[in-house]
Amino acid sequence: MRITIEQVCFAYDGATSVLKGVNLAVERGGSVALAGPNGSGKSTLLRIVSGVLRPSSGRVRLDGSSMDEYSARRLARHLAMVEQERPMGFDFTVREVVAMGRIPHRGRFARETVKDRRAIQRAMELADIEALADRSIRAISGGERQRVYLGMAFAQEPDVLLLDEPTTHLDLHHQVRFMSIVRERTGEGMSVLIAIHDLTLAAQATDRIALMLEGHIAASGEPSGVLTPKNVRSVFGVEAVVGEHPDLGTIYVLPSLTSRDA
Amino acid sequence: MGIRGRRASGWILCGLVGLVLISIFLGIVVGPVTIPLRHVYGAILGSEDSDVSEVHRVIIRQVRLPRVLLGLLVGSALAVSGAAMQGLFRNPLASPYVLGIASGASTGAAVAILFASGSLLFLPLGAFVGATAAVLIVYGLARGRDRRTSIFTLILAGVAVGALFSAVTSFLIYLSSGGEKLSDVLFWIMGGLGRSTWTSLAILTPIAAVGIGGVFFFARDLNALSLGEEGAFHVGVNPTTLYRWLLGLTTLLTAAAVAMAGTIGFIGLVIPHIMRLLIGPDHRRLIPVSALAGGCFLVWSDMAARTVFAPAELPVGVITALLGAPFFLYLLKRKGANL
Numbered sequence: 001m002r003i004t005i006e007q008v009c010f011a012y013d014g015a016t017s018v019l020k021g022v023n024l025a026v027e028r029g030g031s032v033a034l035a036g037p038n039g040s041g042k043s044t045l046l047r048i049v050s051g052v053l054r055p056s057s058g059r060v061r062l063d064g065s066s067m068d069e070y071s072a073r074r075l076a077r078h079l080a081m082v083e084q085e086r087p088m089g090f091d092f093t094v095r096e097v098v099a100m101g102r103i104p105h106r107g108r109f110a111r112e113t114v115k116d117r118r119a120i121q122r123a124m125e126l127a128d129i130e131a132l133a134d135r136s137i138r139a140i141s142g143g144e145r146q147r148v149y150l151g152m153a154f155a156q157e158p159d160v161l162l163l164d165e166p167t168t169h170l171d172l173h174h175q176v177r178f179m180s181i182v183r184e185r186t187g188e189g190m191s192v193l194i195a196i197h198d199l200t201l202a203a204q205a206t207d208r209i210a211l212m213l214e215g216h217i218a219a220s221g222e223p224s225g226v227l228t229p230k231n232v233r234s235v236f237g238v239e240a241v242v243g244e245h246p247d248l249g250t251i252y253v254l255p256s257l258t259s260r261d262a
Numbered sequence: 263m264g265i266r267g268r269r270a271s272g273w274i275l276c277g278l279v280g281l282v283l284i285s286i287f288l289g290i291v292v293g294p295v296t297i298p299l300r301h302v303y304g305a306i307l308g309s310e311d312s313d314v315s316e317v318h319r320v321i322i323r324q325v326r327l328p329r330v331l332l333g334l335l336v337g338s339a340l341a342v343s344g345a346a347m348q349g350l351f352r353n354p355l356a357s358p359y360v361l362g363i364a365s366g367a368s369t370g371a372a373v374a375i376l377f378a379s380g381s382l383l384f385l386p387l388g389a390f391v392g393a394t395a396a397v398l399i400v401y402g403l404a405r406g407r408d409r410r411t412s413i414f415t416l417i418l419a420g421v422a423v424g425a426l427f428s429a430v431t432s433f434l435i436y437l438s439s440g441g442e443k444l445s446d447v448l449f450w451i452m453g454g455l456g457r458s459t460w461t462s463l464a465i466l467t468p469i470a471a472v473g474i475g476g477v478f479f480f481a482r483d484l485n486a487l488s489l490g491e492e493g494a495f496h497v498g499v500n501p502t503t504l505y506r507w508l509l510g511l512t513t514l515l516t517a518a519a520v521a522m523a524g525t526i527g528f529i530g531l532v533i534p535h536i537m538r539l540l541i542g543p544d545h546r547r548l549i550p551v552s553a554l555a556g557g558c559f560l561v562w563s564d565m566a567a568r569t570v571f572a573p574a575e576l577p578v579g580v581i582t583a584l585l586g587a588p589f590f591l592y593l594l595k596r597k598g599a600n601l
Binding site: 047050051052071072073074075076077079080081083086087088089090091092093096097100101103104108109156 | 349352353354479482485486488489490492493495496497498499500538542543544
């Protein structure tokens with residue numbers, strides 16, 4: 001699905017505006033990384049695209065039709081989102097939580113079909129959580145829980161995947177594994193919008209990067225065009241060495257710790 | 263967490279159905295007048311068996327059978343509304359009592375008794391109006407401007423609103439200054455099944471059926487809500503709609519239960535909790551199992567209430583609290599923060 005964000009503005013309590021006219025598009029099968037300082041509006045933008053929040057003005061379109069035309073259930077069949085934090089009040093097992101990703105596809109009282117079971121199984125393999133299947137969601141580590149919610153989003157088999165800092169609690173192995181999976185999925189036509197702090201990882205995994213600053217997009221485009229020392233300085237206030245890896249051909253950003261003295 | 267117990271949930275369900283049947287028979291047999299078990303069949307099935315004395319027949323048909331059935335329904339209604347509340351607020355401490363619904367219902371019932379002669383029509387109506395008022399205040403306060411529900415505000419508001427309504431009830435009792443109506447009100451406050459009739463059963467049955475069936479209808483959505491309001495939305499469950507429906511259904515169930523049997527505590531809190539420990543948190547199993555267990559628990563508590571000091575009767579609320587509260591404290595101690 002193609003996501004089009006048109007002139008989106010948002011203010012949480014009508015006073016401080018968090019988004020000030022954001023324009024951004026994610027093509028079908030495309031992936032865009034949202035990067036920017038804390039409080040620059042990345043999470044809010046994701047929550048608007050997910051349908052949880054309504055923009056104060058402007059609109060979001062999915063394949064051309066406005067978000068308002070979608071019911072929660074219909075939206076959930078196309079779009080999955082993993083938030084930064086998620087409360088879990090009860091001792092559901094990991095498998096039960098992943099199976100909740102099938103809710104939008106199943107009838108209220110329907111039993112798990114073969115298709116459901118296959119989707120759940122595949123999602124658990126992708127998220128590498130098969131070994132945790134019978135553990136309580138509340139008895140596992142933060143990183144493991146993050147993988148469970150990613151697994152749940154995969155089980156939803158969405159056309160659009162929204163991720164709010166999905167790799168924060170993950171170890172290096174799972175960060176790499178996870179971003180590789182995201183890249184594979186976009187190859188299969190899934191559109192991904194992902195808020196992420198690791199610019200180097202983002203440059204490797206997504207085809208476009210949008211830098212956000214104070215509620216608008218400061219720069220967007222291909223990693224090589226966006227991740228320049230000048231942009232990193234103006235958006236993050238950090239001096240960085242930016243280069244292209246000779247073998248991998250991807251951009252890396254190496255922040256320098258001396259920026260305070262500069 | 264007992265994963266093995268979850269696989270056995272089918273057996274637990276069957277066992278509970280069996281327990282319900284046993285409870286019905288025992289509930290009829292046990293009491294100040296002990297009735298031989300073989301007479302029970304005859305009296306229920308209506309055969310004019312000469313063995314069954316007329317007194318026993320009347321006791322069975324007019325006293326014990328409606329009382330046992332009402333006990334089952336009231337216990338189910340309370341346990342199911344407790345399970346729904348706990349799922350809705352993702353908090354095992356939620357119950358119709360903590361949120362002030364039951365206090366509101368008993369104030370409404372007290373008003374109906376004192377000012378509308380407490381007929382079987384006005385009583386449930388009054389209870390429902392009182393319960394609805396309590397819910398609207400509590401929910402209105404806890405529903406923030408960002409359309410998210412603050413659970414802490416909700417529970418605090420529930421405690422405060424509950425205290426307010428209890429005070430109003432006490433004030434009404436103080437005003438009524440003795441008389442028959444006072445004992446009526448006191449009966450409702452202490453809770454009991456001693457006034458069960460076929461009429462109260464006829465009123466409660468459809469309400470309980472709609473309420474319990476309705477909550478079960480939303481079982482899957484309650485599961486989704488354990489992901490938080492936004493998490494639920496992302497799997498296609500609109501949390502606002504869910505809150506409205508379930509608050510309505512639990513208010514209905516609680517008000518009906520309070521109108522028929524007064525305020526009987528701890529069933530709504532403890533039964534869903536114990537069942538969750540046995541079969542896990544999936545509401546598609548938790549709700550039917552809680553309904554059956556809540557019904558049995560009240561029938562057994564009622565048997566204790568009318569035999570311990572027979573022929574005098576203890577208010578059944580005393581028994582449920584005496585059994586429920588220590589057990590809850592034990593769970594609290596054993597499970598600690600992992601409640």
